[in-house]
Amino acid sequence: MEDPAAPNAARVGRWREKLEQYSKRDGPMIVAEAIACILESRKPKLRHVAGRDAKSVLLLRELLPRSVFERLILEDSGLDE
Numbered sequence: 001m002e003d004p005a006a007p008n009a010a011r012v013g014r015w016r017e018k019l020e021q022y023s024k025r026d027g028p029m030i031v032a033e034a035i036a037c038i039l040e041s042r043k044p045k046l047r048h049v050a051g052r053d054a055k056s057v058l059l060l061r062e063l064l065p066r067s068v069f070e071r072l073i074l075e076d077s078g079l080d081e
Contacts, residue, residue, distance in 0.1 A: 014078035026051040 003009065034050035049055050061069050 011079060018076070018078040026053070 006012075031050045034048055038044045038048055049058060060072065064072070
């Protein structure tokens with residue numbers, strides 16, 4: 001049970017709300033299918049991207065300064081405050 005008086009109680013609550021939103025995104029089956037495809041490949045690539053959001057996140061990571069990218073990730077996770 002969580003203590004509502006704990007210093008991070010509000011942050012944990014926001015994080016849990018975000019987790020519920022994430023549950024509507026691609027499921028683990030997408031990753032499992034990607035792994036199966038990699039295992040069947042004769043010459044698999046070193047790195048693979050799985051899921052709808054993964055490519056856009058990788059692009060943002062390349063284009064944005066690290067501090068800006070990290071801030072976006074923190075804001076999206078609900079852990080920024």
